[in-house]
Amino acid sequence: MRIGLGINYTDGFKATADEVLDLERAGLDIVFVPEAYSFDAVSALGYLAAKTERVQLASGILQIYTRTPTLTAMTAAGLDNVSDGRFILGLGASGPQVIEGFHGVKYDAPIGRTREIIEICRKVWRRERLEHQGKFYTMPLTKEDGGTGLGKPLKLINHPVRERIPVLLAALGQKNVALAAEVAEGWQPIFFLPEKAKDVWGDAVAEGKAKRDPALGELDVYAGPALAIGENVDHLLGFVKPHLALYIGGMGAKGKNFYHTLATNYGYGAEADRIQELYLAGDKAAAVEAVPDELARSVSLIGPKGYVKERVAAFEEAGATVLNVVPIAEDAAGRVKQIELLRELV
Numbered sequence: 001m002r003i004g005l006g007i008n009y010t011d012g013f014k015a016t017a018d019e020v021l022d023l024e025r026a027g028l029d030i031v032f033v034p035e036a037y038s039f040d041a042v043s044a045l046g047y048l049a050a051k052t053e054r055v056q057l058a059s060g061i062l063q064i065y066t067r068t069p070t071l072t073a074m075t076a077a078g079l080d081n082v083s084d085g086r087f088i089l090g091l092g093a094s095g096p097q098v099i100e101g102f103h104g105v106k107y108d109a110p111i112g113r114t115r116e117i118i119e120i121c122r123k124v125w126r127r128e129r130l131e132h133q134g135k136f137y138t139m140p141l142t143k144e145d146g147g148t149g150l151g152k153p154l155k156l157i158n159h160p161v162r163e164r165i166p167v168l169l170a171a172l173g174q175k176n177v178a179l180a181a182e183v184a185e186g187w188q189p190i191f192f193l194p195e196k197a198k199d200v201w202g203d204a205v206a207e208g209k210a211k212r213d214p215a216l217g218e219l220d221v222y223a224g225p226a227l228a229i230g231e232n233v234d235h236l237l238g239f240v241k242p243h244l245a246l247y248i249g250g251m252g253a254k255g256k257n258f259y260h261t262l263a264t265n266y267g268y269g270a271e272a273d274r275i276q277e278l279y280l281a282g283d284k285a286a287a288v289e290a291v292p293d294e295l296a297r298s299v300s301l302i303g304p305k306g307y308v309k310e311r312v313a314a315f316e317e318a319g320a321t322v323l324n325v326v327p328i329a330e331d332a333a334g335r336v337k338q339i340e341l342l343r344e345l346v
Contacts, residue, residue, distance in 0.1 A: 001316055001346045003339060004030035004222065004324035006060055009038050017044075017051050019332040024055040026336045027343035032060030032090065032324060037102045042075055049083035057083050060188075060324075061092035061170045065105045069117040069137055073124035077160040085161040090188065091117065092170035095252060111175050112136055118167055118183050125163045129153040168222065172258045174204040181208025181219055186322075190259065191244070191299045192223035193266055194311075194318035200265045205319075223320040226300040228328040229308050229341040236328045240300050241291040242284075248272050249279025249287045268295055301325065301342070309345045 005028055007016050020031055031048065035041035041059050048057055057079065062072065072089070080087040093099075093110035100107050116134040123130055131153045132139045140151030168186035171177045180187035181204065189201065209219065226243075228236045247259035254276060263272040271292055278287035301308045301315075301323070315323060323346065327338035 001312070001320065002029035002322045003027065003342055003346060004032055004058070004322050005339070006032040006034055006224075006324065006326065007044075009034045009036070009041070009044070013039075013044060013047075015332075017048060019335070020048060020055070021051060022332065022336045023339055024052055026339040028055055028339055030056040030058055030088065030322065030324070032058045034060050035062055037098055042079065045079050045087070046082055049079065049086070052083075052086075054086075056086045056088055058088035058168060059090040061090040061094075061168075063094035063099065064091055064110065064113055064117055065094070065099050065107065066103050069120040070124060070130065070139065072117060073121040074156070076121065076165050077125055077156065077158065080161045080165050081158070088166045088168050088186070089121070090168040090170065092188075093176070095258070096256075097252065109136060111179055114169065114176075115179060115183060121167070122164065124156050125160050125165060127155045127159065127163070129155045166220075168220070172262055174201075177201050177204035178208040181205045182211045183208075183216075184219075185216055186220035186222055188222040188224070188324070190224060190247070191262060191266075192221075192225070192315070192318070192320060193295075193298050194223075194314040194320070195298070196266045197318045200262070218321075220321045221319050222322040222324045223315050224324045224326065225311075225315070226302060226328055227308075227323075227325040227338050227342060228300075228302045229305055229338060229345075231304055233302055233304075236302055237293055237296045237300070239328050240296040240302070241288045244291045244296060244299075245275055245279060245284065245287040248291075249275040249284075254280065263295070266295070268292060271295070302328070305341065305345070308342075312342075312345050 033041040033044045045057050076089040096107040099105050113136050116137050120132055130139050138145050140153055141147030143149040166185040168188055169180035169184045170188040171180045226240045248263050251257060251259050260272045260276055275287045275290045301311050327335040329335045329338055
């Protein structure tokens with residue numbers, strides 16, 4: 001199994017970049033740069049490409065609505081170029097709160113758009129003259145589609161380092177997961193619970209794999225557990241619970257929260273309802289307290305070395321090929337130590 005990690009994207013980026021160098025030496029395989037509604041991920045990824053040597057660099061994630069498919073392809077090819085073939089294109093739909101609220105762009109048809117975007121990206125990377133007539137995107141744009149009629153089917157000027165840059169899809173819903181298993185090199189679920197993963201996503205993964213092009217290889221599955229290896233670390237579950245409460249309770253309106261649905265599918269329906277009720281009422285502290293210890297522990301790697309080794313085996317048995325961890329530590333040295341300890345186990 002490979003080890004990944006998402007960096008802090010809110011402040012102190014240059015210090016974070018220096019930490020990535022230490023993590024790379026400690027055995028980190030992939031570093032993810034998030035893009036929510038903070039600074040863009042692309043500039044940070046370019047900076048890291050210049051600073052690092054071995055670690056793979058992944059967008060985690062670029063949402064699909066605000067860049068054209070061709071610009072997404074150009075950006076991925078550019079990052080793959082400056083990193084000497086180390087880039088992974090992480091894509092996802094985000095949600096209407098961000099897409100419509102922060103960007104002012106309509107949130108619609110995430111599955112259909114994602115499929116077309118990947119198809120267009122791969123055409124660009126193969127340096128084909130770009131012609132695409134889809135339901136959501138048309139290149140070149142014609143007069144009938146509102147264009148000038150002057151558009152030409154162009155191909156990328158540069159020769160990409162690779163004509164197939166790995167695509168990773170962040171997906172939760174059944175149709176989205178089936179799409180990831182069909183067309184992407186990797187799939188990133190959230191709050192991956194090994195013992196329940198097959199029950200929740202098994203049919204969708206099987207459906208997608210049945211249509212999968214063998215040239216894509218095996219599907220990589222990127223689980224994202226919190227990490228704290230050591231004795232007497234149970235109290236660190238308290239660092240996991242606010243994250244779970246935020247997503248289950250606050251990421252979306254009532255009835256339109258993907259993460260609440262996931263917790264329900266895991267068997268925590270009543271608890272998810274209570275978390276959401278408290279969170280949306282503004283009582284975030286109570287919502288955090290309502291997160292069950294069992295749920296926080298099951299989606300994490302928190303405990304003594306022997307216990308974590310058993311949990312790593314459970315993640316692997318459930319199909320995870322990458323542990324995209326969140327180390328819980330007081331400082332950079334502590335986070336590096338956690339990666340070193342995990343490296344010994346995987």
